[in-house]
Amino acid sequence: MFTSRNGKLKRTWTKRMSTSVKLPRLPIPELRTTLDRYLKSLEPLLLEEADSATAYESAYTLRAKWADEFNTGLGRTCQERLKALDRASPHNWLDDNFWMKKAYMEWRSPLPVNSNWWLAFQDDTQLPISESERVKDSPRYTHWQIQRAAWILHRILEFRSKIESQEIHPDTTRTGIWLRESTFKMFNVSRVPQVGCDILSLPDSSHPAASSVVVTANGWFYGLPVISRSPAAIAADMTAIVHDVEQRISSGEKLVPVGILSSSNRDTWAANLAHLLALSPSNEETHEYISQSLLVVSLDHTLAPLTIDGHLQSIRSTTANASNRWFDKAFSLIVDPAARAGAMGEHSPCDALVPSIVAEYGIVEGLDAAQFGNTQSSKEWRRLDWVTDDYISNQCTQAQEDAEVLMENSDDRVLWFSEYGADWIKGVAKQGADAYIQMALQLAWYRTRGVFTATYETALTRMFNKGRTETIRTLTRDSRAFVLAMVDSKETDEQRLTTLRRAIQTHTSLTREAATGRGIDRHLMGLRLMLKPGETSLLLEDPLFARSAEWKLSTSGLSAGHLFRGTGFGAGFEDGYGINYLAGPDGIKFGIESKFSSPHTSTEGFQNAVVGALRDMQRICLSGHAMVGEVSSHL
Incomplete structure (x- = not known):
């Protein structure tokens, strides 16, 4: 705890502490619930790999079998070990034991671009002379x-x-x-x-x-x-x-x-x-x-x-x-x-x-x-x-x-989308801005790559004592259905709007679960780290387990930053993107980073795809309003 050396300030601190609230302890989710949600997160990836309904069912059934075995066997043992660790931890099982090492400290990559974040501020309008005058003589x-x-x-x-x-x-x-x-x-x-x-x-x-x-x-x-x-x-x-x-x-x-x-x-x-x-x-x-x-x-x-x-x-x-x-x-x-x-x-x-x-x-x-x-x-x-x-x-x-x-390979740019923002998304489209933007990113990715990828969005678990973050797995069966509807010329705008609303509803539910300590990725990490030497699990050794967490699309929304010209963090994979965004009332600001060395990525190309996705999503939302108006006029 940080305290002031000033006696008066310290007395004020003590007085205010008496009215402070207490943050609850970060929970350990139920094992069966986490496994069921994990299986559900695999559905879009399995649909991508399967060439028939039979192949999909077979692949899914196999993972479900492994999950059942884990739930009644080694997984239950790991869950009890995790609970015991939590009881012995002063704050919570995650922050006290794993998070800093696994998320950051064991990484050996250089910090610039790979781990550091960056913010570019707006110019100070209170400076009495122009920018060009400030550097006219190019002094050091x-x-x-x-x-x-x-x-x-x-x-x-x-x-x-x-x-x-x-x-x-x-x-x-x-x-x-x-x-x-x-x-x-x-x-x-x-x-x-x-x-x-x-x-x-x-x-x-x-x-x-x-x-x-x-x-x-x-x-x-x-x-x-x-x-x-x-x-x-x-x-x-x-x-x-x-x-x-x-x-x-x-x-x-x-x-x-x-x-x-x-x-x-x-x-x-x-x-x-x-x-x-x-x-x-x-x-x-x-x-x-x-x-x-x-x-x-x-x-x-x-x-x-x-x-x-x-x-x-x-x-x-x-x-x-x-x-x-x-x-x-x-x-x-x-x-x-x-x-x-x-x-x-x-x-x-x-x-x-x-x-x-x-x-x-x-x-x-x-x-x-x-x-x-x-x-x-x-x-x-x-x-x-x-x-x-x-x-x-x-x-x-x-x-x-x-x-x-390292730095010359970083393709780092800002996209200011000014055609509409959070006010329009909430007021006209009647959707949550964050989930709406996430669907735009899914559509932009697919249009530039032709395949789907596991997608990471940061959720803060700040309602818990020493809480940090949890993963929102944006790629879902419903987000996949929305994207496929958008690229299928046979689909009507009414059908596309229906899939968009369903995908946003699913994403909003996942966001709520992650923020309230019911996400799956931190729990799965904890269970895996509870394995002792020689212990194995078909579920955790499945190559799809690792692929489901290959976040080639790594994203994070900001709730602060209206005075920033740009923001950024690096892509986690050579052929991926690191994206943060801020939904302002009248526009959306994106910071997008990728690597020049990858033939599969282009920050400029992805910017264009995001703009196209946002325009198309606005169009189908407006067509939905038009259809509602037509029905109303005939009543």
């Missing part, structure tokens, strides 16, 4: 860049303080508890590479960095105290930091860009970090300072392209600015010389919705010029330098080359 750093960075940081810290004091989102609601706990997970924490399985650093409120941020500029790192300081004071010290960087560059000081090492394969980074820490105790101090700091502020010396896509890719990181990052950090604020800003973060401490809520608070009020006066630097900032050798220098060169391949 600008006055407006520093002021915007200081202002957004000030606002983010204000949000953190108000959450801590419960001035906003108090513990009187379940959402308040979830948001407070989740918000503090994104500060003062960093992922730490280790061979085989990473760990998260543990916050230490007594550490000097606990009230500081790390500022990166041109690949150099600096520590800057920020708590209880004004935007002007923060800006003055940031100005002093970039002046120090300029002097180091002009004097010919050679930088070994250690930050780029955090972009590497996790085992490679673990080995390089161990080498760094063995070189000098000061390296241990620097790494600990970065880990314990509130967050990272990256002042980029390169301009992001003027396009939305270019800005988004710059925030995600490019080969030009990758060494000016610490990819392990849970939250990094990024600002370029034109004062274009965004954020990037490591996904494991909390889900991306949380930093998007914090970031939106940071930018909802534009820069207040009155807050910035002629303030002098406090000189409390410090260099965070590394002791390096030839081995580390060579490893940095290799890491830069690897990052270049």
Whole structure:
């Protein structure tokens, strides 16, 4: 629990806690219910594979037999083991034992693109001069860049303080508890590479960095105290930091860009970090300072392209600015010389919705010029330098080359669909916006690939103590029927609309189950991890069990982000897509990422398919209204 050192604030905290609600414990679903729902999720995949009704029935019956055997045999044993584990767990069976390792820490892939999320902010309309004027002379750093960075940081810290004091989102609601706990997970924490399985650093409120941020500029790192300081004071010290960087560059000081090492394969980074820490105790101090700091502020010396896509890719990181990052950090604020800003973060401490809520608070009020006066630097900032050798220098060169391949292969773009949005979907089509968009993505996928794929949508289990996420399996028998009706020229719009409504109803039911602790994927993972060496199950060893969770279409909706130009996360498979979206009142914003290296994907092609799907779905919904009108006119 995070508490304030301020006595008055602490008394307020204690008083409010007495009226707080208590979140229930994450349940373990009934085994038979999970197995039945799992079998149902296989139906569209089995229909794809079967060349006849008989073949489908035979394949389904076999899986049903394996499920029955699992239910009465080994599965029941695993269920009891899971219950015993839950009884011994302080919070719940999932979060205390499995989730961080299996979902994040055991992954060995580089964090950029693969695990980090990214947000590109709207421009600050309060800046008194235009973007072109701000960068007219193409300086490495600008006055407006520093002021915007200081202002957004000030606002983010204000949000953190108000959450801590419960001035906003108090513990009187379940959402308040979830948001407070989740918000503090994104500060003062960093992922730490280790061979085989990473760990998260543990916050230490007594550490000097606990009230500081790390500022990166041109690949150099600096520590800057920020708590209880004004935007002007923060800006003055940031100005002093970039002046120090300029002097180091002009004097010919050679930088070994250690930050780029955090972009590497996790085992490679673990080995390089161990080498760094063995070189000098000061390296241990620097790494600990970065880990314990509130967050990272990256002042980029390169301009992001003027396009939305270019800005988004710059925030995600490019080969030009990758060494000016610490990819392990849970939250990094990024600002370029034109004062274009965004954020990037490591996904494991909390889900991306949380930093998007914090970031939106940071930018909802534009820069207040009155807050910035002629303030002098406090000189409390410090260099965070590394002791390096030839081995580390060579490893940095290799890491830069690897990052270049990784980032240039990422086809990351924004789609703003402005023809209609959530208001029309809810008011005219009379459908839930999220399920409606999911059906559009199913249709777009099929039209571009000609086959169906297992689809992941994130559901938050935030109503439970230490809840994180569950999977909504969007591909269902009903969503498949809808897509096939849309591509079958023999079907009428009335028939297509009927299948759409049925598919949306099914998806809405699955969403409700997932959010209320009745999803299947976390439970199936827990059961599988309860197997002891030598124990086997035909159900869990079935190749279709693995294929049903190959999320080549990985999706997530955002409930925050109206002030973001774009958002993004990476595809989980080489031939898949990573998609997040926000349904605004009058439009829908999509962030879509795929890989240039795959001949089966194209972000631009998928964008076009999404637009076509949304237009066709609107047309059949409107035709349904027309048919209702015709019937009414004859009554």
